[in-house]
Amino acid sequence: MNRKLGWIPVLIALLVVFMTACGGKEGNSSSGGTIQIGLAAPISGTQAQYGEALRNGAELAARQINDAGGIDGKTVKIVVEDDKGDSNEAVNVANKFANNKGIAAVVGHFNSSATLAAAPVYNKNKIVHISPASSAPGVTDAGEYTYRVITTDAFQAKFLADWSKELGYQKVALIYEQSDFGLGLLDVYQSAATAHGIEIVAAEAALIASQAKKLDLRTDYIGVDSLYSRALLELGGESVENFKLIGFFYPGGNNEQATKFHDAYVEAYGKEPDTYAAYAYDATSILIEAIRQNGADREKIKTYLDTLKDFPGATGSLTFDENGDVQTVPQKLIVKNGAFALYEG
Numbered sequence: 001m002n003r004k005l006g007w008i009p010v011l012i013a014l015l016v017v018f019m020t021a022c023g024g025k026e027g028n029s030s031s032g033g034t035i036q037i038g039l040a041a042p043i044s045g046t047q048a049q050y051g052e053a054l055r056n057g058a059e060l061a062a063r064q065i066n067d068a069g070g071i072d073g074k075t076v077k078i079v080v081e082d083d084k085g086d087s088n089e090a091v092n093v094a095n096k097f098a099n100n101k102g103i104a105a106v107v108g109h110f111n112s113s114a115t116l117a118a119a120p121v122y123n124k125n126k127i128v129h130i131s132p133a134s135s136a137p138g139v140t141d142a143g144e145y146t147y148r149v150i151t152t153d154a155f156q157a158k159f160l161a162d163w164s165k166e167l168g169y170q171k172v173a174l175i176y177e178q179s180d181f182g183l184g185l186l187d188v189y190q191s192a193a194t195a196h197g198i199e200i201v202a203a204e205a206a207l208i209a210s211q212a213k214k215l216d217l218r219t220d221y222i223g224v225d226s227l228y229s230r231a232l233l234e235l236g237g238e239s240v241e242n243f244k245l246i247g248f249f250y251p252g253g254n255n256e257q258a259t260k261f262h263d264a265y266v267e268a269y270g271k272e273p274d275t276y277a278a279y280a281y282d283a284t285s286i287l288i289e290a291i292r293q294n295g296a297d298r299e300k301i302k303t304y305l306d307t308l309k310d311f312p313g314a315t316g317s318l319t320f321d322e323n324g325d326v327q328t329v330p331q332k333l334i335v336k337n338g339a340f341a342l343y344e345g
Contacts, residue, residue, distance in 0.1 A: 064264070085111075135152055170199060224246060281313075
């Protein structure tokens, strides 16, 4: 490694691959004293840890409204289905949920390929689904009944390019995943950075912070929200000190809802929530509020989402645009003393 590159800030984009679920029985969405919301998540398979986080977040939102008396005396039930992380299964799940008149709306799917595969089913049957984690640009055009509470890859890359300019970076090297996710971030960041007069001096497919430290590569790092995880801190150790990144769920900061969700999650499950649990919690909370305001009617739920503005979520203040894409602002974070902290620059 050429130590002359030591001053070059590095943009890191990590791959997050996720998928979805299935289920339901025939009936009315508010029959039998219950209101049913579907959850499509990878409950089994290699992505089961994320499916568990999604289920926990969704069920916590339902538990809270039920503990408060439910909606017009009716209990909210989360109907969970497992698609095992497969796009074809996601379509099967979507058909189950869409054809089950007892399902008022759906939280899902998890990864973008599953959401894109399932979206035509939901849209044809006019049932809302809110993805907690599908960030691919293509989801924007997936249909009028398709929504998401996670921002697009393009938004995050542009936000990072703007932040890079604010930080005074003039040259950057890029580290990215060889995937649609990583390449999408790469393209948007490169375009936005060039517009800001930032020179891209290298685009590398693999580099580990600990290796850079061993080589005495002195550099700044700045990255997207997929870096915001305990894994970065535990695996990186001292090597990731001063990493700059963005995050939408940051408890203990200036978002009171994030802290409340964190504390309730720890009390309920005895462990720390991750970002995806928070996304699922927000998606479910929005649907619960839609039902509380307008009733468990699929079309009225959509009407509520189309007029949603500044919903106070654990992942920020949430508004949907005309494409169902969430509009919110991330927190600027930095790793300090082995922990995530608000960036005060």
